[in-house]
Amino acid sequence: MKPYLKQSAIWGFVVLELIFFSVAGEFLSLSDKAFMDLDNMLLLFKQSAPIGIIALGMTVVMINGNIDLSVGAIFALCAIIMLDSMKWPIFAGLGDWVILVGWLLALATGMLLGLINGLIVWKTGVDAFIVTLGSMLGYRGLVFMYNGENPTSNLNWTMVDIAEADILGIETPTIVFVICTILVWLLMTRTVHGRNAYAIGDNREAAVNAGIRVGPHMVWNFVLIGFLAALSAVVFYSASGSVNPNDGTLYELWVITAVVLGGTKLTGGSGSVIATFGGVIAIQLLRKGLGHIGADTAMVNLVIGLILIAVLFLDRQLNRKGKEELRT
Amino acid sequence: MTDIPALRLQDIVKTFPGVRALDGVSFQVMPGEVHALLGENGAGKSTLMKVLGGIHQPDEGKIFIAEQPAVMKSPLDAKSKGVVFIHQELSLADELLAAENIYLGELPRKSFGRVDWKTLYEKSDAILARLKCSFDSRKLVGDLSIANKQMVEIARALTVDAKAVIFDEPTASLTDAEKVVLFDVINDLRSDGVGVVYISHRMDEIFTISDKISVLRDGSYRGSLVTVDTDEDEVTKLMIGRSLDSENPIVPAKKGPIALEVQGLSCGDLFQNVSFKVHEGEVVGFYGLVGAGRTEIAETLFGLRAPSAGKILLEGKEVKIASPIEAIAHGISLVPEDRKGQGLVLGMNCKDNMTLPQISDLTAGPFVSDGAEVAIFDQYRDRLQIKTPGWRQKVGNLSGGNQQKIVIGKWLSMAPKVLIVDEPTRGIDVGSKAEIHNLIRDLASQGYAVIVISSEMPEVLRVSDRVVAMFHGEIIREFTVDEVNEDNLVQAISGIRTTKVA
Numbered sequence: 001m002k003p004y005l006k007q008s009a010i011w012g013f014v015v016l017e018l019i020f021f022s023v024a025g026e027f028l029s030l031s032d033k034a035f036m037d038l039d040n041m042l043l044l045f046k047q048s049a050p051i052g053i054i055a056l057g058m059t060v061v062m063i064n065g066n067i068d069l070s071v072g073a074i075f076a077l078c079a080i081i082m083l084d085s086m087k088w089p090i091f092a093g094l095g096d097w098v099i100l101v102g103w104l105l106a107l108a109t110g111m112l113l114g115l116i117n118g119l120i121v122w123k124t125g126v127d128a129f130i131v132t133l134g135s136m137l138g139y140r141g142l143v144f145m146y147n148g149e150n151p152t153s154n155l156n157w158t159m160v161d162i163a164e165a166d167i168l169g170i171e172t173p174t175i176v177f178v179i180c181t182i183l184v185w186l187l188m189t190r191t192v193h194g195r196n197a198y199a200i201g202d203n204r205e206a207a208v209n210a211g212i213r214v215g216p217h218m219v220w221n222f223v224l225i226g227f228l229a230a231l232s233a234v235v236f237y238s239a240s241g242s243v244n245p246n247d248g249t250l251y252e253l254w255v256i257t258a259v260v261l262g263g264t265k266l267t268g269g270s271g272s273v274i275a276t277f278g279g280v281i282a283i284q285l286l287r288k289g290l291g292h293i294g295a296d297t298a299m300v301n302l303v304i305g306l307i308l309i310a311v312l313f314l315d316r317q318l319n320r321k322g323k324e325e326l327r328t
Numbered sequence: 329m330t331d332i333p334a335l336r337l338q339d340i341v342k343t344f345p346g347v348r349a350l351d352g353v354s355f356q357v358m359p360g361e362v363h364a365l366l367g368e369n370g371a372g373k374s375t376l377m378k379v380l381g382g383i384h385q386p387d388e389g390k391i392f393i394a395e396q397p398a399v400m401k402s403p404l405d406a407k408s409k410g411v412v413f414i415h416q417e418l419s420l421a422d423e424l425l426a427a428e429n430i431y432l433g434e435l436p437r438k439s440f441g442r443v444d445w446k447t448l449y450e451k452s453d454a455i456l457a458r459l460k461c462s463f464d465s466r467k468l469v470g471d472l473s474i475a476n477k478q479m480v481e482i483a484r485a486l487t488v489d490a491k492a493v494i495f496d497e498p499t500a501s502l503t504d505a506e507k508v509v510l511f512d513v514i515n516d517l518r519s520d521g522v523g524v525v526y527i528s529h530r531m532d533e534i535f536t537i538s539d540k541i542s543v544l545r546d547g548s549y550r551g552s553l554v555t556v557d558t559d560e561d562e563v564t565k566l567m568i569g570r571s572l573d574s575e576n577p578i579v580p581a582k583k584g585p586i587a588l589e590v591q592g593l594s595c596g597d598l599f600q601n602v603s604f605k606v607h608e609g610e611v612v613g614f615y616g617l618v619g620a621g622r623t624e625i626a627e628t629l630f631g632l633r634a635p636s637a638g639k640i641l642l643e644g645k646e647v648k649i650a651s652p653i654e655a656i657a658h659g660i661s662l663v664p665e666d667r668k669g670q671g672l673v674l675g676m677n678c679k680d681n682m683t684l685p686q687i688s689d690l691t692a693g694p695f696v697s698d699g700a701e702v703a704i705f706d707q708y709r710d711r712l713q714i715k716t717p718g719w720r721q722k723v724g725n726l727s728g729g730n731q732q733k734i735v736i737g738k739w740l741s742m743a744p745k746v747l748i749v750d751e752p753t754r755g756i757d758v759g760s761k762a763e764i765h766n767l768i769r770d771l772a773s774q775g776y777a778v779i780v781i782s783s784e785m786p787e788v789l790r791v792s793d794r795v796v797a798m799f800h801g802e803i804i805r806e807f808t809v810d811e812v813n814e815d816n817l818v819q820a821i822s823g824i825r826t827t828k829v830a
Contacts, residue, residue: 186695191694191695191696195680195687195696196687198673198676202675202676203670206669206671209632209662209670209671211652211655211656269673
């Protein structure tokens, strides 16, 4: 039981949330609908997608021993590029193909911004926390330079249709999120790149001594998270069609919260993509659940904060190395 | 001297879930006695010390200080009762002064919490003088040598009226010359009537310094011996419960062609104008003080450092080695000195560590092939007799000897020509040492060119066909196995040049 609990503490937590909100909902909820209603759950997955897709990338970067604080800004900038580029005169006459161009430009922008982060981290040796703190401010600056305080809008109904299409009731954002989870999970568990990323995060020196090219692996992971931040923007703004320059602010913290809740270590070398998926779901459940029983947003934030600390404390208790640890 | 033990442990029992770590251990040290405590890794030494230091509370049993029962609540509490520890790993703050480190946590104070610097320096200097240290207490600890840092650590122990001082592997990072200074300090403590507990793996030290030897095995006390009446064999038997695996006698290697030749290699201030050759089927030992440049030569050959001058020739052809990747491609492997820090990824399992340098060649489609990896792991587990429950075992849970074999296996699987082993048995218990030494000899007889760097003279003498003595970044002398002995080796590494006997 205990080793199972250790590996999947987050799923236990998800189940607990489901039970709690289902039961509490019976007494406290103003609506007649059950909490675990199918539509409600499908909506939950869809709403998790924007943060979730980025969190997959953050898991990879954190396993690798780095962190990326600029994802919120990349998210916003890519959204602007996507919506605005579709109005550029050079693309006039492409018809609905302009949607594809917008998407590809947005994804390329995300990868480019990630590449810049990665190259700076690699070539300067400055800590990723500092580098991406800088690029977070810098990229956000670009967002405001683009269109000032004004929103950038472009509502294209074909695009909205694609973004809100569904297969058996499962909508595009959910499908993208799940497929990405599977692909990133395969990347991290089964490929050379994934294995080396774990090794670098766990013991960088040993990785260097084993002839692993540490720098390129790190850069690729920054490119990956840039790509995923852009993909998240593509999925979300294809439906909404309008981006404010402040969109995506604090996303980095929500993303990190989800990843850490899933058990990935800030120090690198350890973590799981599937557990991050669980972390994302757990946070969204908490938000929806608290809303369901009538708590307001301020309350939700307070509770999530407390639970984050509680879950990590529990994780520490379960995973303590014997009883050998020093009392501090 | 009195008959009252400075420190006495009686029937200490400590169990952890699933393990009886200490099973009724009794142990005592008299004032003015140096009592060596021996045991293999996992024998219970560290648990015993943690009980003594208040980190663990014993399930049963009592601790007496000068026959007064004592309960240790924490290391600080133990210290206030006169039981102090000198740890293997230095726990000093490099950015603080020696004096601040010595009184860390108990700085003398004036009103409003201000530090009483005058008293602090006076008291610290007095302790350093007692230890016959040449530096004063206003020096930044980060600027001190390892040996002097250790003195600061010892000084820290002497801020109280110590009844018993416990040295836990104090010489792990000291050179032979620095050990002599440490032993002087221990002798001074002894003549001051302090009880000294000395924990070490190294037999030669124990026989140099101790009065009595007590042995732990599998968590229980296996007896005490008076040092002058016993010998290494008897102690070893008590420790591992059997006689040591015999060391294979050195079969002079069948020298093959020259595998590696280094000509006039220099790297800044670290080493200068170093030239040597290593043949296939030969073990060349590098001996010298810490800081003599041995590890740095290895790092240069492995591409971790850029040489400032000189040539490296592999099988007669000059090569440039700019990174470990290139070194590996040329067939040079390095088993680094800090196994956990530089050699292993502790969070990964045995198999993953073993195949780390070559997984990009073990793919099936886009994915790493588990089967190919396990095949390699099995092959080297059998060949090196690595004891592990299976490849899924986290490498951090293995004993030091088996961890070292994983690192060696990792490189053998890359089919190297030159294998550099830096401190092959650091932190490995006596039972496994012989095994590693035999393994190194075997590798040479299989035709590998092996370089062994070691700070332990017996080890160098045991495994090498030739010994290179280094001092201050230079090769002082090269010995063949017939020429070398402890005396001329000590002379050489102290910088005394002797003309080579023709």
